[in-house]
Amino acid sequence: xxxxxxxxxxxxxxxxxxxxxxxxxxxxEQRAAPAESQISLRSLKAGESMTHDESKLLEVLVxxxxxxxxxxxxGPTSYxxxxxxxxxxxxxxxxxxxYLNERTPTEPEKDSYALRGEELDWRQGMVPGLKVxxxxxxxxKHTALVRWAPETRFNPHTHVGGEEILVLDGVFRDEHGExxxxxxxxxxxxxxxRPFTGPEGATILVKVGHLDVA
Numbered sequence: 056x057x058x059x060x061x062x063x064x065x066x067x068x069x070x071x072x073x074x075x076x077x078x079x080x081x082x083x084e085q086r087a088a089p090a091e092s093q094i095s096l097r098s099l100k101a102g103e104s105m106t107h108d109e110s111k112l113l114e115v116l117v118x119x120x121x122x123x124x125x126x127x128x129x130g131p132t133s134y135x136x137x138x139x140x141x142x143x144x145x146x147x148x149x150x151x152x153x154y155l156n157e158r159t160p161t162e163p164e165k166d167s168y169a170l171r172g173e174e175l176d177w178r179q180g181m182v183p184g185l186k187v188x189x190x191x192x193x194x195x196k197h198t199a200l201v202r203w204a205p206e207t208r209f210n211p212h213t214h215v216g217g218e219e220i221l222v223l224d225g226v227f228r229d230e231h232g233e234x235x236x237x238x239x240x241x242x243x244x245x246x247x248x249r250p251f252t253g254p255e256g257a258t259i260l261v262k263v264g265h266l267d268v269a
Contacts, residue, residue: 066241067234070096074118074152074237083239092158096221096239099147106144112160113137114191114198116260117172118223120151124169132172132200132223132258134190138164154221154260162194177202182209184252195264202258203227208251216264218242225257 070081073096084094091111099105099120107113115124117133123146124135137143139160145153175188184207191198195216203225220227220240227234229248234240242248 065231065243065246066239067232068239069237070239071235071237073098084241086158092156094156094219094239095154096237097153097155099145099151099153101147101149104144104146106142107137107157109140109142110159111157112139112164113143114154114156115145116154116190116221118152118154120153121148122146122151122153123148127169129169130172132175133170134172134198134200135169136167136191138167141167156262162196175200182207185209193264196262197264198260198262200258201261203252203256205252205254205256207256209249211247211249213245213247214242214263215245217244217246219262221260223258223260225255226253227257227259228252 068081068083070083073079073081078098078100080095080097082093082095084092086092096118099122113136115122115135117129117131119131122129122133125143128148129135170190177186177188179185180187180201184204186202188200189197190200218241222234222236222238224236226236227238227250229250231248
Protein backbone atom coordinates (compact mmCIF):
# COMPACT_ATOMS: atom_id res chain seq x y z
CA UNK A 56 0.00 0.00 0.00
CA UNK A 57 1.28 3.47 -0.87
CA UNK A 58 0.98 5.98 1.96
CA UNK A 59 1.00 9.70 1.19
CA UNK A 60 -0.27 11.21 4.42
CA UNK A 61 1.94 14.31 4.47
CA UNK A 62 0.00 16.90 2.50
CA UNK A 63 2.92 19.34 2.53
CA UNK A 64 4.63 17.22 -0.13
CA UNK A 65 4.19 17.16 -3.89
CA UNK A 66 3.62 13.56 -4.99
CA UNK A 67 3.74 11.97 -8.45
CA UNK A 68 2.62 8.34 -8.87
CA UNK A 69 3.39 6.54 -12.13
CA UNK A 70 0.61 4.05 -12.92
CA UNK A 71 1.27 3.95 -16.66
CA UNK A 72 1.90 0.17 -16.58
CA UNK A 73 -1.56 -0.44 -15.08
CA UNK A 74 -2.99 2.06 -17.54
CA UNK A 75 -1.43 0.11 -20.41
CA UNK A 76 -3.40 -3.00 -19.49
CA UNK A 77 -1.66 -4.69 -16.56
CA UNK A 78 -4.36 -6.16 -14.29
CA UNK A 79 -4.69 -5.26 -10.63
CA UNK A 80 -5.03 -2.22 -8.41
CA UNK A 81 -2.66 0.71 -7.86
CA UNK A 82 -3.03 2.58 -4.54
CA UNK A 83 -2.47 6.31 -4.98
CA GLU A 84 -3.10 7.56 -1.45
CA GLN A 85 -4.20 6.24 1.92
CA ARG A 86 -4.84 8.38 4.99
CA ALA A 87 -5.84 7.41 8.51
CA ALA A 88 -8.31 9.08 10.88
CA PRO A 89 -9.74 11.62 11.48
CA ALA A 90 -10.41 12.00 7.73
CA GLU A 91 -9.78 8.47 6.53
CA SER A 92 -9.41 8.09 2.78
CA GLN A 93 -8.18 5.73 0.11
CA ILE A 94 -7.59 6.61 -3.54
CA SER A 95 -6.73 4.02 -6.18
CA LEU A 96 -6.85 2.97 -9.82
CA ARG A 97 -8.34 -0.47 -10.37
CA SER A 98 -8.61 -2.76 -13.38
CA LEU A 99 -11.70 -4.99 -13.47
CA LYS A 100 -12.19 -8.12 -15.53
CA ALA A 101 -15.43 -8.61 -17.46
CA GLY A 102 -18.07 -9.77 -15.00
CA GLU A 103 -16.10 -8.78 -11.89
CA SER A 104 -18.17 -7.14 -9.13
CA MET A 105 -17.35 -5.03 -6.07
CA THR A 106 -19.17 -3.25 -3.26
CA HIS A 107 -18.13 -0.32 -1.07
CA ASP A 108 -18.12 0.68 2.60
CA GLU A 109 -21.43 2.51 3.09
CA SER A 110 -20.01 4.55 5.98
CA LYS A 111 -17.88 6.57 3.55
CA LEU A 112 -18.33 8.92 0.61
CA LEU A 113 -17.40 7.25 -2.68
CA GLU A 114 -16.39 8.83 -5.97
CA VAL A 115 -15.93 6.69 -9.07
CA LEU A 116 -14.72 7.72 -12.52
CA VAL A 117 -14.86 5.21 -15.37
CA UNK A 118 -11.54 5.60 -17.16
CA UNK A 119 -12.36 3.00 -19.79
CA UNK A 120 -14.76 0.13 -20.33
CA UNK A 121 -18.35 -0.23 -19.18
CA UNK A 122 -19.42 -0.33 -15.54
CA UNK A 123 -22.86 -1.18 -14.19
CA UNK A 124 -23.81 0.70 -11.00
CA UNK A 125 -26.89 -0.82 -9.39
CA UNK A 126 -27.99 -1.79 -12.89
CA UNK A 127 -27.21 1.56 -14.60
CA UNK A 128 -24.58 1.36 -17.34
CA UNK A 129 -21.77 3.92 -17.18
CA GLY A 130 -19.22 4.22 -20.00
CA PRO A 131 -15.89 6.10 -20.27
CA THR A 132 -15.62 9.44 -18.39
CA SER A 133 -18.84 8.65 -16.48
CA TYR A 134 -18.76 9.79 -12.86
CA UNK A 135 -20.68 8.55 -9.83
CA UNK A 136 -20.83 10.10 -6.36
CA UNK A 137 -22.42 8.17 -3.50
CA UNK A 138 -23.10 9.77 -0.13
CA UNK A 139 -22.51 7.83 3.10
CA UNK A 140 -25.28 5.33 3.77
CA UNK A 141 -25.95 4.58 0.10
CA UNK A 142 -25.33 0.98 -0.90
CA UNK A 143 -23.88 0.14 -4.29
CA UNK A 144 -22.77 -2.83 -6.32
CA UNK A 145 -20.48 -2.27 -9.29
CA UNK A 146 -20.16 -4.87 -12.03
CA UNK A 147 -17.83 -4.56 -14.99
CA UNK A 148 -19.71 -5.44 -18.17
CA UNK A 149 -16.37 -5.63 -20.00
CA UNK A 150 -12.71 -5.20 -19.09
CA UNK A 151 -12.62 -1.79 -17.40
CA UNK A 152 -10.49 0.63 -15.43
CA UNK A 153 -11.90 2.87 -12.71
CA TYR A 154 -10.66 5.62 -10.41
CA LEU A 155 -11.90 5.16 -6.82
CA ASN A 156 -11.88 7.79 -4.07
CA GLU A 157 -13.41 6.51 -0.83
CA ARG A 158 -13.22 8.71 2.26
CA THR A 159 -14.79 10.11 5.40
CA PRO A 160 -16.50 13.40 4.38
CA THR A 161 -15.12 16.66 5.75
CA GLU A 162 -18.18 18.71 4.73
CA PRO A 163 -21.88 17.81 4.48
CA GLU A 164 -22.55 15.15 1.85
CA LYS A 165 -26.15 14.17 1.08
CA ASP A 166 -26.46 13.98 -2.69
CA SER A 167 -25.84 10.80 -4.66
CA TYR A 168 -25.85 10.82 -8.47
CA ALA A 169 -24.26 9.47 -11.63
CA LEU A 170 -23.23 11.44 -14.72
CA ARG A 171 -22.96 9.59 -18.03
CA GLY A 172 -19.81 10.37 -19.97
CA GLU A 173 -21.64 10.92 -23.26
CA GLU A 174 -23.98 13.46 -21.61
CA LEU A 175 -21.42 15.67 -19.85
CA ASP A 176 -21.80 19.42 -20.34
CA TRP A 177 -18.46 20.69 -21.70
CA ARG A 178 -17.91 24.45 -21.49
CA GLN A 179 -15.20 26.90 -22.50
CA GLY A 180 -12.42 27.12 -19.93
CA MET A 181 -10.51 30.14 -18.64
CA VAL A 182 -8.09 30.21 -21.59
CA PRO A 183 -8.42 29.26 -25.28
CA GLY A 184 -7.90 25.55 -25.79
CA LEU A 185 -9.57 24.41 -22.56
CA LYS A 186 -12.94 22.67 -22.24
CA VAL A 187 -14.25 21.95 -18.73
CA UNK A 188 -17.11 19.90 -17.33
CA UNK A 189 -17.92 20.10 -13.61
CA UNK A 190 -18.48 16.79 -11.83
CA UNK A 191 -19.01 18.17 -8.32
CA UNK A 192 -19.18 21.63 -6.73
CA UNK A 193 -18.86 21.60 -2.93
CA UNK A 194 -18.42 24.35 -0.36
CA UNK A 195 -14.65 24.51 -0.90
CA LYS A 196 -13.95 21.34 -2.87
CA HIS A 197 -14.48 20.98 -6.61
CA THR A 198 -14.05 18.12 -9.10
CA ALA A 199 -13.95 18.46 -12.88
CA LEU A 200 -12.73 16.98 -16.13
CA VAL A 201 -10.61 19.26 -18.31
CA ARG A 202 -9.76 18.76 -21.98
CA TRP A 203 -6.60 20.49 -23.15
CA ALA A 204 -6.15 21.08 -26.87
CA PRO A 205 -2.60 20.66 -28.20
CA GLU A 206 -0.21 23.53 -27.41
CA THR A 207 -2.42 25.08 -24.72
CA ARG A 208 -0.93 27.14 -21.90
CA PHE A 209 -2.62 28.06 -18.64
CA ASN A 210 -1.88 31.01 -16.38
CA PRO A 211 0.47 30.57 -13.41
CA HIS A 212 -1.70 29.88 -10.37
CA THR A 213 -1.62 28.87 -6.70
CA HIS A 214 -3.51 25.90 -5.26
CA VAL A 215 -5.46 27.03 -2.21
CA GLY A 216 -6.43 23.79 -0.51
CA GLY A 217 -4.25 21.76 -2.87
CA GLU A 218 -4.87 20.00 -6.16
CA GLU A 219 -4.96 16.42 -7.40
CA ILE A 220 -4.74 15.45 -11.07
CA LEU A 221 -5.13 12.13 -12.87
CA VAL A 222 -4.01 12.24 -16.50
CA LEU A 223 -6.59 10.31 -18.53
CA ASP A 224 -5.08 10.69 -22.01
CA GLY A 225 -2.38 12.60 -23.82
CA VAL A 226 0.54 14.19 -21.97
CA PHE A 227 0.10 16.87 -19.31
CA ARG A 228 3.06 19.15 -18.61
CA ASP A 229 4.29 21.89 -16.29
CA GLU A 230 7.64 23.36 -15.36
CA HIS A 231 8.32 20.35 -13.14
CA GLY A 232 7.96 17.63 -15.77
CA GLU A 233 5.88 15.64 -18.26
CA UNK A 234 3.04 13.34 -17.17
CA UNK A 235 1.63 10.75 -19.60
CA UNK A 236 -1.75 9.05 -19.25
CA UNK A 237 -1.85 7.05 -16.04
CA UNK A 238 0.05 9.60 -13.94
CA UNK A 239 -1.43 10.90 -10.66
CA UNK A 240 -0.14 14.20 -9.26
CA UNK A 241 -0.89 15.74 -5.88
CA UNK A 242 0.19 19.35 -5.27
CA UNK A 243 -0.05 20.69 -1.70
CA UNK A 244 -1.82 23.73 -0.29
CA UNK A 245 -0.31 27.00 -1.63
CA UNK A 246 1.84 25.24 -4.23
CA UNK A 247 1.96 26.84 -7.66
CA UNK A 248 2.77 25.94 -11.24
CA ARG A 249 2.12 26.86 -14.88
CA PRO A 250 0.67 23.85 -16.74
CA PHE A 251 0.62 23.39 -20.51
CA THR A 252 0.34 20.77 -23.24
CA GLY A 253 2.43 19.90 -26.26
CA PRO A 254 1.34 18.35 -29.57
CA GLU A 255 -0.60 15.50 -27.91
CA GLY A 256 -3.03 17.59 -25.84
CA ALA A 257 -4.44 15.96 -22.69
CA THR A 258 -7.57 15.15 -20.69
CA ILE A 259 -7.32 15.28 -16.91
CA LEU A 260 -9.43 14.68 -13.82
CA VAL A 261 -8.91 17.56 -11.38
CA LYS A 262 -9.82 17.86 -7.69
CA VAL A 263 -9.09 21.11 -5.85
CA GLY A 264 -9.54 22.66 -2.40
CA HIS A 265 -9.67 19.48 -0.34
CA LEU A 266 -6.19 19.16 1.21
CA ASP A 267 -5.09 20.33 4.65
CA VAL A 268 -4.64 24.09 4.94
CA ALA A 269 -3.47 24.30 8.57
